[in-house]
């Protein structure tokens with residue numbers, strides 16, 4: 196991250212997201228969720244604690260941190276990060292509580308109606324922070340920047356479809372056809388917003404961690420073009436569905452560019468891997484390969500999921516949310532937290548005393564074991580949804596929780612420098628979730 200300032204709330208976003216992840220997994224287990232159970236109000240609450248609280252918060256926090264790196268331009272209004280974090284956290288809790296209200300808890304129904312407004316404020320604040328840097332003329336030729344811009348359009352589509360469904364379920368006069376809106380909502384959330392943003396950010400992160408050249412080949416240009424085609428098709432399907440006409444053919448047509456896009460992205464990452472100058476892989480990159488396998492699996496299941504729904508759709512959504520997006524995020528979170536902690540604690544000491552290298556402040560064995568358990572449990576989860584095994588799904592949930600708890604403990608250990616000998620730790624450590632605002636000029640150690 197050469198020459199970039201650190202956003203003061205990045206670790207706040209990450210900490211909040213990890214708490215939501217643990218909460219979602221505990222509730223999924225306690226509510227005894229399993230294959231075929233996803234229409235229950237408890238399931239909708241768990242799904243949104245996971246998607247909004249965990250994945251969306253970690254992604255928005257990562258964008259606030261990485262957009263200045265992608266664009267080589269600082270954020271104009273970094274102070275909006277805290278209100279944005281609070282609004283997305285509060286909106287997620289309100290929406291999830293509101294889903295429980297659908298089960299007859301009338302007190303929760305008011306939360307359901309205000310949740311989209313609160314979430315919308317959080318999303319808008321992030322957009323106000325990062326759009327001016329992304330939309331600068333000098334940056335628009337970068338595919339990574341275009342992918343993040345398309346992801347923001349996806350976020351707007353996600354909010355529109357989600358808000359329309361909330362109004363419908365909440366008994367407002369405006370109603371939409373839920374059977375048409377829900378698949379589009381999932382495509383906007385999982386595909387256009389979370390996956391396209393992950394593609395954009397991962398190009399930069401992977402090149403940095405693998406020490407690979409960042410030059411974009413023909414595959415990346417096609418990935419950018421196909422992402423735009425997918426986004427246009429999704430918006431067209433949304434317009435058709437809102438007008439009351441049948442949007443399913445457009446959704447089905449979307450499968451083709453989406454499959455081609457994933458295939459080309461994977462091929463592009465393979466090219467990056469082959470050209471790397473760092474031969475020994477660290478755990479974050481080694482386990483990101485599993486995430487890429489789950490991306491391939493969920494993309495392969497997409498046409499069947501769109502066509503048949505049911506178990507295929509459950510397995511495809513689980514493979515995408517838990518296998519692709521969460522495995523990628525968890526493995527990178529360990530490395531990024533180590534890096535930010537190193538910058539905060541040791542960068543000011545360079546030249547004044549001996550400082551450890553960034554790899555010394557995390558434990559690769561603990562990280563690898565936790566990520567292995569996460570990956571195996573995800574595989575079991577996908578299989579149990581495909582074959583409809585409730586008991587195997589509960590086993591998978593238990594494994595996911597243990598793995599997430601081990602990673603959360605490792606993140607605390609990194610922040611507290613527990614892996615360093617006591618003599619090497621500075622006497623005063625920074626707060627666990629709030630890095631100092633240090634406009635440092637640093638190179639990746």
Ligand code: HEM
Pocket residue numbers: 232233234235238239242243246247251290310311314353354356357358360361364373377380381384385388389512
């Ligand atoms: C990244 C963010 C999001 C993702 C990935 C996501 C994903 C999903 C998924 C997978 C479902 C189906 C759950 C099930 O069947 O159990 C769903 C349903 C729903 N979502 Fe979201 N969602 C997100 C954000 C939102 C937001 C921001 C809102 C409101 C503004 C919202 C409102 C709803 C509603 C009302 C339903 C229920 C529809 C029904 O009962 O048929 N979601 N979402």
